[in-house]
Amino acid sequence: HVQLVESGGGLVQIGGSLTLACKTSARMFTSYCMGWFRQAPGKEREGVASFDRYGAANSIAYADSVKGQFTISRDNAKNTLYLQLDNLKTEDTGVYICSTGTTRGQGTQVTAP
Secondary structure, eight states: OOOOEEEOOEEOOTTOOEEEEEEOOHHHHHHSOEEEEEEOTTSOOEEEEEEOTTOOGGGOEEOTTTTTTEEEEEETTTTEEEEEEOSOOGGGOEEEEEEOSSOBOOOEEEEOO
16 A cells, blocks of 8 residues: 655756655645655655655755755645655666655656666
């Protein structure tokens, strides 16, 4: 039973943009912190961006490596978490995974060759 379903990854040119989405149930969306992390080949997993369990705008946290480049947002009516990736670089290549901290999705591949 998949509880977090990511979409939106793909192959994009350097400098391009993508919007990732993570859809889940209303229960998951309103009960847990939600965020994104990424796993790149040969690198440690990196937390990218997150909200607290209340989805407060002032709770948003970003990794230093993506500040000013990525934007996390949410649509409470759709129980969907988003990650806007702008000005993509080669080092942004990896699998982007949506997580509550204890539950994670399958991930979506982002490739900026």
